Structures are given as structure tokens and as C-alpha cells.
Amino acid sequence: MLDINTYTQNNFNNNILYLQKHHYNLYQKILEYENQILNNNLPEEFALDYINSCFDIVELSTERYLYAKQSSKLIEIMKKSVNFKKNENVFETFKILDKSSLRPAYNFAFELFEKYGDKTKELKHIYKFIFFGSGLHLEQIHKKVAAKSYLIVEDNIELFRLSLFTTKYFELAKEAQLFFAVDCDNNKFDTIAKIFLEKNFYYNQYIKFFESISHSENKLKQFHTLVVSQSHLNFFYTSILEQYTRPLNYLQNNYKFINLNSNSLKMFCKKQSAILVAPGPSLDKNIELINNSKEKLFIVALSATLSTLENANIQPDIVTHFDGFERSKTHFDKLQNKNFLQNSILLFSAKTPQSIVNMFTKEQIFFFESGTNYKEGFGELSAFCAGSATYLILMALKFKNIYLIGLDLALDEKTLKTHCASYSYSQKINENENENVLTFRDSIIEVEGNLQNIVKSTPNFKLSIDAINEITAGLKEEYQKIYNISNGARFCNIEPANSIELKSKKKNKSLKESKKYFQLNCKDKLSSKEQLFLSQIFELIQTKKTFIVNFSTFKHTDIASFEKSLIQLENDLCYCRERVCEVFSILFSNYLRYVYGFIFDSCNTKDITIDLNTIQLQLTQSLLDIIEKLEIHFKAR
Template structure:
């Protein structure tokens, strides 16, 4: 600012510098601002705020109620906020990790287990070591979130104090944010920090932006500090907390992914059929198909289903087999996705598995062997979900078995699909998550919805969503992720010729039609020859399946083996390195991580993803440790943590190599 410039001149210059910055670096946000200006110019929107300068400070007046935004002035407010911000780990902070206390005795216990037996076997010693950091305060704040902008003057003052590496700036009021462009030099802050903006975004858009923020330099996530303006709603803060709780590595551990990525090799070797899911199947295209899931609506409508079962091709999740056996309803196709050993609980609900001898089992190739080998081999068709060894047959996956089966049926060409029990919502009367008898049923209290925003459990947190029949229903954050997955399938994958009717009294799904069974829509449906239908489906599946190992399959496996050996060689090379300071160690670790979790092609994707999930679980503990540890011990700490980490990384590579070696062609 030169002597001839007025405060108004400075504000205008700041505005135009910001606009130029957004146009170049955040074009989506720039587009919103341009659209806002256009709406004002065309009298489609009337400005609500006035920006004024008084008593040496900027202020906003809400003209609709003639009320000042700050009352004490934005400069004083900014000073108060910056004074409040501290480097403590126990206030104004998101903890983005699961707290697991590992004792010295536990380290010994886990060292005697393989990572297949417990994920902690691969990092218990690191957790134990990093928990001994001496200080509870952080030396520096790496990531910071502002919930609410106002004029943004507090953003400038806080940045001057903490100089965070990465900021997420959240504001729902586009006009308010636009005014802040006159008073806050975002373009200057961006010269020393990376900026993420969530401005005037929907819940879905914010969830995506929060995920991008969390994934970017995820190793700095351990403690994310934040400030929330008193006038700003809790909604986005709660939504961010949910994104933290729903991170993939918090739900599916790296060791399970490793095991499940190798598991299809066993079934390929045993000659099981793998279905081509890129084909459309006439027996499914030409008939009405009803998809049965384990939501409360299935139990409530079971009598109707029993009466009309012969009028549909029935596709059922393995989770409902106990209910169907009890009601003497034989599904034509049964799907199963879970790769976890305890998913056999779904089958233990069945009294006699031979009841389903006529059914076709369409199951993910990650399914545990002790489940697969209880089924009749000729009735089993695998589809690849996750790992892809038979690339020519296609691969798909979604968040849960319900959303994956929905995607699968759309992919196979079902033209009339009816959904029952795919509620993905709580029973409005009982709070139950599933039908009675489901092994993982929960009962959640609808009277205490999110009263404690600082303590959230992913699958127990209750949210409000649009209902299929009701204006609103309550769901869990886990179900909400599945709803988003189904909506993505409906809007981006489902063809216009495919009709989906939702019979469930649960959540509404995009691009589907709510349909009550009380409308008697089945009145004109003909009964199907179920025996013939099953035979036709089986024959079509056999025709488009593979139970042999082709040369291209061998080539895929050999390519992955070669990439895994290269990764192991990199780790061994890194293992021999020495570090004089913690900064050198951490810089080297960042390079090593990127080399291991960055995928350049299909053949190195699986191992890269396993390493990504491992690092997301482990790396932030190491970076946080050095953000609190005594500098005098930095070299020793670096040596010890480097030794532990490199050993675990090499073990993961070796296990993957061993698994691939079981099915290679010399």
C-alpha cells in the first residue's frame, strides 16, 4: 500500500488480485463468483450485505435486519481469534486416527503373529514407540480448517500465527465469501500455504472436498486443528467429522485387503467359474427381477413376498438366507461380497444349506474359502471385485454388498428391477438397522441424534436423509455412504431403458421410482417357471464364464510379481540408508511412500493400494511423533522408527510375492 492509496483502493486491489488467483487456481469457485455477479446484474438476486469501514476496521451490515456482523469490529475479532488458537492437542482439534494403546508386552505378542492374524502385527511396535513422545503440544500445525469466513480477517491473523501448510476454508454464504475478497488476501496466503475451498457447496460436494483435503498429504492428518465462527452452523463440522470416521483405512485394514487381493488366485487354480460381468444376460433382461436385502422392509413385507415369489426372478443377499429358508422362499441367485472370516455368520443362520441347492451363488472372488467350499462348485460363479486377474471379464466394487449387488444387476442388464429391503435407513418405529435375525442388527436411539458432536462412531452416527415414501428418514453414516454409491450407479451407469422401482420404506435413491406394494402392481405379472429360469440363467452364465488360466492371465500375474519384486528391492535399498536428522528421515519417508503407493498401471495397482492403506494407518503417527518429540533424540528416534517401518514394508511385499508365486508360469 503506497501513501496515495485509500483504504477503498486497497480493498479493490485485494479483490481483483483474489479474483485473478481464483480464476487461475480454483476455476470452479471462480465460476460461482462470476455467476453470482451475473445474477446481481440481472436483478435475479439482491445483495444482503453492505461492507463498511469505521473506527479503523471493516464491518458488515446485514441490511435485511440492519444488524452488524461483528459488533466489535473485524480487526478486534481477528485478534481475539488468533489469541485463542493454540498448539495443544486437546482443544479445537480433529483426531483422525484410532487411539490404540500398545504396551511393551503387547509388542511382543504381536511380533509373534502374522499380519494375516492381526493388522497390529504390522505396526504395533511403531505405535508403542510413538506413544512415548514427551510433549502434548505440537511444534507446528500442518493442517487447519476454518468453518465460517465472515470477512476473513481472522484467517489472516491466524495464518500469521501458525503458518499452517494446508488450509481448508469453509463457507456456505457465497455473498459473504465474495465480500471477504475485499478484505482477505487469499492470494498472498496461497504463496506459502496450500488452500482448499468449500464455498456454497452441497453435502455431497463438501464430502468430496473433505476427502480431497484428507487424502492430500494424509501423513499430516494426525491432529487437524480448526476454528468455527460462533455464527456458523455445526452441519459442516459434523460432516467433516463423519468423513474422518469413514476413511477407508479406518474401516478396512491393509492386511485384509492384502489377503483378499490374493484370494482369487486360489479359486482360479481350483478351476472355479469366473463370470463375465461385461455381458448382458437375456434371462435377466427379459424378466422382472426383485433384489432382496436385509433392511427392515423385507421382514415387514415377507408375507407379500411369499405370495408373489414366483412372479419374479429373485436375487438375494446372503444376509437374508435365514429369513428366506424360514419362509420357504428359494432365491434364484444369491450374492455374497464380504471377504472377512466372520461373514460366515450369515450362513450360520441357515438350518440346512441344501435348501439352496437350486440357487446360483454369484459371489465376489474375495469370499473366504471356508464359505466357498460349503457350496456346490457347479453353482458358484465368481465376479472379480477389487483385484482383477481376469481383466477381460470385468471388475466392479462398491461400498457394501447392497450397493455392489445393485451395481452388478444394472451391469448384467436387468431391465425391470424391484428393490425390497434395501432400506439403508433405520426403522422409524424401532430404530433397527436390519430385519430381525440379521447377525449384525443394531438398535439405535432416535431420541439422541448426534447430541455429542465430538464423539462419533461411524456406523452408529445418525443422519437425516430424504425418504422413499416419507419426507425424511434417519440413516447411519455407513448407510449414507452406500446411498451415495447407489446414487452414483443410478445417475452414471444405469441406462434409460432400465427401470428401478424401490418398494422399501427407507431412503430414496436417485433416478429410481418409489412404488408401494399396496398398488397391486404385480396383478398382471405372470408366474414364472422357476426351474426353467434357473437353468437358463445357469446356462447363460456358463457360456460366458472362464474356469481356465489363459496366457494373458499368466502374464498379468507375472507382471504383478515383477512389480512387487521391484518394490521389495526399493525397500531393501531404503532399509540401508542412514539419517542424521529427523527432517532428512521424514523427507526420505515421503519419497519412499510415494514410490510405493503411486500406481502407474493395472499391474502395480493392488500392491500400491495396500501400501496406501498401510501408510494411512501408520505414517501420521510417525510424523506426529517428531512434531512433539525432544530434538536431542531425533537421530536415535529416526534410526529406530526407520528400522521398524522398513521391516514391515518388506514383509508386506514378501507376503504379496509369496501369494503370487503360487500361480505363476515360468
């Protein structure tokens, strides 16, 4: 029989070998921590002790034992607290909508929930599990739940290192896939948690968790934010379908598409400075600042700010519009003077509704692609909101100096409103909502502030904050100066500022000259190569149709074989490396991720009998309906 020292050292050595082979970055982090301890750069705060025939952790400064010298008893209590219930210690990744608002393709999934989604029932299996806090309890809880993947979150690297002496991660990894988020900042945690969510996503319907009492709730709340921010829960396939098909109509009718990759256009913009005007709460407070700068800088305004600018007699040089929904026409309908934008350059997403496009002449409008790439080499923008899309345009075009005003992506600190006074869809967020129920647009989270330490934001805004940080990291040139004058969220590598300071008194080029550069760098039709690309898309539609028909004829023998056929169908419809597949990958992935949540939940609920043949038939019909819509749009191209 091994003595305790030999036992713990063997565990540690085997764990270190496992981490070195499978989680090298974490292995390196542990080595760095150990070196700091050896060099006396860090004090040790905890120690491993063996007392009352059990392991425990003692806090050296207080001599407090984390398991109160009775770890076996406490671990048994922890194990009993973990159960298979759908309504306890669980992240629910569904989004239940009003049936009247759903498109037909979603109806059958909603009906599944109505019939089988009883939350008082238990799960048959727990496929994914999260530990917030490492420690002795992990192995015992695994014996009970036997999950296939674990996310292990530990903010304290010293505690995690001590767990390497007692917890056999190397053995646990033989039965489940392990994801570690140890001593991570928020960005790194997001990256790891997203990978955990992405892996075998069809088992995300209910993700159980255990939270150690001593572990901070910050990461739990952050994971909750990631769950409600998933694309398939907020952007439905119908919106994506319109995003992919509307540009075809504009190309067929000879509207101009701007080449955002044009070197000559970038060389022109490289000499210019611009204000990005967004409809955040701080816009109203900075309107005079914009007015005083309109002769010096290009005013690049989101369409949602137009009524505010018109009231201040500030005519924007460039107007951007990103929204594909009909209700966004309100931004233009609110204008009092129909000629207010007659001299402005209109940079519109190619998913813009026809009703908005019809308000202007062809000469004024320059389309850019967002999510599609029909004009080869012209560049396409993917962004979460109009603000981040407009910022991406300015960065892609290499403007020299960029000032951000109204791009708060945070709530007004006094009123808790999301936008400026004139914004049609501004809302006040209720700070007293149930913290256990987090929603994408209506819940409050805290983020780092631009002009103050912390500001209140929403999961919706957080996605755009992350997008802006990624844009800056990927596109910012050394010569570019970017300033954030908004009283909202802080952005990485963007300088907070209270004012605009420029040496020049006039714009480098006039608006009239600017239009010439835009005119020279656009096309109003598809090339023969691009036409061929559309033909290839139609051919691929037929291939995808065959996959769906094959699925409809699959003879399943039990739930396991049915689930296997669902996984294969998702792989056939969503995964392909060729450029021509991009249209389908996002469209079908978005749709299947939503409906699979309901289907796999039905299959994994105890004490119910489900009709697999009916589910198979309904899913097949819904997918064929989507295929039919795609055929209509691409057949005649």
C-alpha cells in the same frame, strides 16, 4: 496512502484474477451471483462497511453488525483462541485399537502412540487448517499458524464475495495451498474435502479448525463423517491381502468365474426384472410383498437375508455373497434345510472364505472378482458393502426393472436398529453418544429419506448410499426402471415406491434357462496371457522389495530428511499407472496411511525425543513381512 475504496477494489480485482486462474469454477459461481444481483433476481442481504477504522459486515434487514463494530478486537480474540494443542478444535484422524486385535505389522505404530502420543503435548507445526466461515480473521490466524494448506468453507456466497474486498486470498495463496468449498451442496463439499484430505495425507494426524459463530455446523459434522469413513481406518491391509490372494486359489482349483461384461449375458438380463433383497430393518415389513412377487420376478438375495427367506418359504433365484470374513459363514449356518439353495445360482465374491465355498458344489458357484482383475475383461466390482455390490451386479448385467427391498442403509425409526430381526450382527445405535466423538459404525447422522424427509443413518451406511448414487449415475440406462421400496435412505434417480406393479404374471425366463446363460459366460482357468500377468506381479514384488531395502539404508540427518524419505517410500510403493500395479497400490496405500499417522505425529510433537533409527527399522521389517506374504502367494503361480 490508498483510500479505503481504492484499497478494497484492488483487493477484489486481485482476488478475482487469482480465482479465475486457479479456481475457475468458483470464479464462475461468483460471476453468476453478481449477474443475479444486477438483474434484480436476488436481494442483497449484507453490505461491507468501514466503521471505527475497521471493516465490518452489516446485515441489511436488521442493521446488525457481524463484528459488533469492533472487528479488530474480535479478530484478536479469535486469533488467541487458536492454539497448537492436540485436544482443542481439532479433527483427530487416528483410530486407536485394542493392541490384542492388531496384526504384527501394526504393532510398532501402536507402540509409538503409547510412547509419544500424549494428547496434552502441543504440535510443533500446523500443516493443515480449516476455516468454517470466511471473513476478516483468516489472514490474522494464518500469521499465527502458518499452515501449508487451508480448506475455506463458506455456505453463503454473498459473504464470501464481500470477503474478496478485505481478505487477500491472492497473497495467502503464495504461502499456502487453498481449497475452497463455497455455497456447496453436500456432494460437492464431499468431493472438495476429500481432495483436501488426500493432498499430503501424512499431515492429517491432527487437523486444526476455526468455526465462526455465525456459520452452520452442518459442514463441520459432514467433514467429521468423511474423516472417520476413510478406508485405511476401517479396512486393514490384512483384509486387502486376502482379497487379492484368495481368487488365485479358486482359479487354481478350476472354479468358475463369471464374465460380467458378456454381451450375451447382458442381453438375457435386459429382458428380466428382479427384486434385490437386503437385510435392512424394512425387510421384515415387506416379506409378504416378496412372496407375492416370486413367480414374476427374479429374487436376488444377499446371503444375510437367507434365514428370513427360508422362514417365509421363498427360495431365491440368485444368492450373492460379498463378505470375506469367516464370521459371515453364520448366514449359511443358520439355514435349517441344507437343500434350500440347491437350485439357486450362487454369485460369490472371489474373496469368500473357503469354509463357505466348501458348503456347496462347484456347479452352483459362480465367482466374480472384487478389487482384483486376474480374469482380463471379465469386470471387477468395488463396493463398500454387500448391498451396493449386489446392486452394482444387477446394474452391470442391465436388468430391466429392479426393485430394492431392505436396502435401507438407515436405522429403524423406532428401535434405532441397523438391520432386520434375523440379521446376526444387527445392533442398536445409542442416540445419546457424545457428538464430538464420531465413529464409523456407532454414530448417528441424518440423511434424506426415501418415504420421509429425514432418516437416521451412520457414517458406514453413508458410504454405501454415496456408492449406490455413483453406480446409478454411471450405469443406468434409459430403459431401466429402478424402485426403492425400503423405508430408509433416499437414492438419487431411483423412484420411491410402496408396492410392485408388473403386467406380466410369470418370469420372462425360468431359473433353469438362466443357469445356462451363466454357464455359457464363465471360465474356470487362467489363459496364458493371464498367467503371464501373474508372473509380472511377482517381478514387481521384487522391485517393491528393493525400494523397501533402499529405504532401510537411508541415512537421515534430522526429522525433515526422515519425513522426506517416508514420503518418497510411499510414492515408490503406491504410485504406478500400469494395471499390474493395482494389487500393490491399494494394499500399501492402506497400510502406510494408517501407520504414517502415528509416525508423523511422533515427529510433529513438541518436547519429546524420538528414536528415528528404531522407527525406520520397525517400518522396514513390517513392510518386508508384507512382501514375504505376497511372495508366497504369487511365486508358484
